[in-house]
Amino acid sequence: xxxxxxxxxxxxxxxxxxxxxxxxxxxxxxxxxxxxxxxxxxxxxxxxxxxxxxxxxxxxxxxxxxxxxxxxxxxxxxxxxxxxxxxxxxxxxxxxxxxxxxxxxxxxxxxxxxxxxxxxxxxxxxxxxxxxxxxxxxxxxxxxxxxxxxxxxxxxxxxxxxxxxxxxxx
Numbered sequence: 805x806x807x808x809x810x811x812x813x814x815x816x817x818x819x820x821x822x823x824x825x826x827x828x829x830x831x832x833x834x835x836x837x838x839x840x841x842x843x844x845x846x847x848x849x850x851x852x853x854x855x856x857x858x859x860x861x862x863x864x865x866x867x868x869x870x871x872x873x874x875x876x877x878x879x880x881x882x883x884x885x886x887x888x889x890x891x892x893x894x895x896x897x898x899x900x901x902x903x904x905x906x907x908x909x910x911x912x913x914x915x916x917x918x919x920x921x922x923x924x925x926x927x928x929x930x931x932x933x934x935x936x937x938x939x940x941x942x943x944x945x946x947x948x949x950x951x952x953x954x955x956x957x958x959x960x961x962x963x964x965x966x967x968x969x970x971x972x973x974x
Contacts, residue, residue, distance in 0.1 A: 829847060868901060872903075875899070888912070892904065895908070
């Protein structure tokens with residue numbers, strides 16, 4: 805099946821000009837390589853309206869107004885942890901407009917706000933940086949033999965890493 809191609813304004817004007825000069829729809833369609841039904845619809849629209857420009861079909865009307873879209877964006881930026889369902893409920897209570905979770909998700913996606921999962925890690929604040937630096941300076945001169953007796957594991961301590969010495973016999 806051939807891909808659909810819209811006629812530009814210049815070509816529409818040429819078609820109407822040829823038809824007004826007395827050429828038949830079949831002659832015009834053969835010369836331009838366009839289906840005769842397209843020429844027929846264009847000619848009929850010109851006779852009815854006097855207009856040959858495309859009528860844009862907008863599809864389903866949007867549920868939210870541009871102001872409501874801005875409200876969603878501002879609310880989402882203020883509370884970064886809110887979900888699309890939360891934002892939908894907030895919009896409904898604020899404006900009375902009922903919007904689905906998916907519509908909120910799309911509206912936020914249009915302005916570049918997407919859901920992100922926060923990573924779980926130890927935040928490196930100044931205190932943690934200082935503690936890590938002192939720890940590394942204390943252990944900088946350890947030999948590989950000494951390091952072989954150390955086991956690292958994650959824990960919720962301030963360093964984020966627990967280092968325990970393994971007894972030599974194990």
